[in-house]
Amino acid sequence: MTAQKLDGKACAAAIKDELKARVAELAEHGVTPGLGTVLVGDDPGSQIYVNGKHRDCAQVGIASLRVDLPADTTREQLREEIQKLNADATCTGYIVQLPLPKHLDEHEALGLIDPAKDADGLALASLGKLVLMQPGPLPCTPRGIVELLRRNGVELAGAEVCVVGRGTTVGRPLGLLLTRRSENATVTLCHTGTKELAAHTRNADIVVGAAGVPGLITADMIKQGAALVDVGITRNAEGRQVGDFADDVWEKAGWVTPNPGGVGPMTRAMLLENVVEAAEQQFALAQSGARYARG
Numbered sequence: 001m002t003a004q005k006l007d008g009k010a011c012a013a014a015i016k017d018e019l020k021a022r023v024a025e026l027a028e029h030g031v032t033p034g035l036g037t038v039l040v041g042d043d044p045g046s047q048i049y050v051n052g053k054h055r056d057c058a059q060v061g062i063a064s065l066r067v068d069l070p071a072d073t074t075r076e077q078l079r080e081e082i083q084k085l086n087a088d089a090t091c092t093g094y095i096v097q098l099p100l101p102k103h104l105d106e107h108e109a110l111g112l113i114d115p116a117k118d119a120d121g122l123a124l125a126s127l128g129k130l131v132l133m134q135p136g137p138l139p140c141t142p143r144g145i146v147e148l149l150r151r152n153g154v155e156l157a158g159a160e161v162c163v164v165g166r167g168t169t170v171g172r173p174l175g176l177l178l179t180r181r182s183e184n185a186t187v188t189l190c191h192t193g194t195k196e197l198a199a200h201t202r203n204a205d206i207v208v209g210a211a212g213v214p215g216l217i218t219a220d221m222i223k224q225g226a227a228l229v230d231v232g233i234t235r236n237a238e239g240r241q242v243g244d245f246a247d248d249v250w251e252k253a254g255w256v257t258p259n260p261g262g263v264g265p266m267t268r269a270m271l272l273e274n275v276v277e278a279a280e281q282q283f284a285l286a287q288s289g290a291r292y293a294r295g
């Protein structure tokens with residue numbers, strides 16, 4: 001048996017078409033959503049991802065605003081740039097590209113983002129809302145994973161999901177997302193301190209590899225027919241992107257995300273969705289304010 005492909009590229013293309021229609025509708029009311037990006041330093045991977053985000057914006061009609069800062073940017077300079085975006089009315093939402101250079105504090109930077117403009121769902125207030133199950137922007141990779149599974153008919157309700165990796169951008173928020181009533185999955189969150197990783201992955205209907213360890217999860221560690229979601233984006237010696245699953249899993253799994261072409265494109269599509277959603281909400285709020293003022 002060869003697994004079915006959970007094609008993130010195709011799914012993201014369909015989502016982008018849907019978003020194009022929503023952006024066109026906003027345009028009829030004179031509203032253009034705008035995404036800002038803040039990139040500090042010259043990490044080649046981050047530059048590729050930020051370039052991709054601006055290309056995506058152009059494809060769906062979202063305006064984009066790019067702030068590129070040198071690697072030696074100080075804490076105060078970064079704070080100033082973030083505050084400028086908070087005040088910029090043309091910017092519906094923005095992101096601070098991660099990782100930041102080591103001398104800058106990511107939590108501090110994310111904490112400065114106006115929660116109403118948090119396009120990544122990674123600001124402290126947004127993560128707090130996720131814990132409290134209140135509406136708010138959702139982190140793009142976890143949201144993209146749920147959307148990819150849903151659109152491919154992979155059942156989440158009642159599923160045993162093993163998430164390998166406890167990072168703040170993927171593992172932890174994904175656990176929170178999957179255990180909401182609307183998803184209703186049971187989640188085991190594994191990490192470097194987990195004693196018997198294979199015992200947990202073997203028990204799971206869905207395994208998410210978000211550890212950043214190439215080939216960590218092999219065919220003997222999964223259940224026959226399981227759905228596998230590969231979040232790993234490690235570069236090998238030849239510069240090729242490699243994931244957390246070994247190639248032999250394709251013969252045993254039911255569904256597998258290709259890598260590249262799986263989770264990455266979904267992350268980008270969900271960023272656009274967060275920006276369009278924020279623009280729609282800001283427009284609805286302005287409309288109800290105007291109605292209230294008219295009496």
Ligand SMILES: Nc1nc2c(c(=O)[nH]1)N[C@@H](CN(C=O)c1ccc(C(=O)N[C@@H](CCC(=O)O)C(=O)O)cc1)CN2
Binds near residue numbers: 098233261
């Ligand atoms: N502020 C953020 N920083 C980071 C995030 C994030 O969601 N917000 N996630 C990652 C990087 N990332 C987005 O920023 C990201 C990584 C990979 C891809 C992607 O589409 N990858 C392609 C391959 C691209 C290539 O040719 O190299 C794929 O997997 O098919 C998109 C976004 C860390 N930082």
